[in-house]
Structures are given as structure tokens and as C-alpha cells.
Amino acid sequence: MAQETAKAAVAGRYWHRTGDGRIQCDVCPRLCRLHDSQRGLCFVRAR
Ligand code: SF4
Known part of the structure; x- marks a missing residue:
């Protein structure tokens, strides 16, 4: 399944990468930091 x-x-x-080691998605206004x-x-989107 993982494959x-x-x-x-x-x-x-x-x-883009944030200063605290997370990655911020810039696709929509939620701006998830993962x-x-x-x-x-x-x-839908994942790190
Ligand atoms: S991960 Fe999904 S919900 Fe979050 S900012 Fe990106 S597109 Fe939007």
C-alpha cells in the first residue's frame, strides 16, 4: 500500500521551508505547515 x-x-x-523545520504549503489560504x-x-497534499 505504501509503495x-x-x-x-x-x-x-x-x-517553502519555515524557520522551525516544517514545510509550508502555499497552494491555498490555509497555508498548512507540515x-x-x-x-x-x-x-490531498502531504509531506
Ligand atoms: S495542504 Fe491542502 S489545505 Fe493545506 S494549504 Fe496546501 S492545499 Fe491548502
């Missing part, structure tokens, strides 16, 4: 997810994953383009293995509120 299937990895095959379907595509690197995102609209994000730790390793976290998903955003939309559950």
Missing part, C-alpha cells in the same frame, strides 16, 4: 502511494506521489511546486509524514487539512 502504491509513493508511485502516485508527485513533487509539489508551491511550498512536519515529516503529515498531511494538510485537505488530505
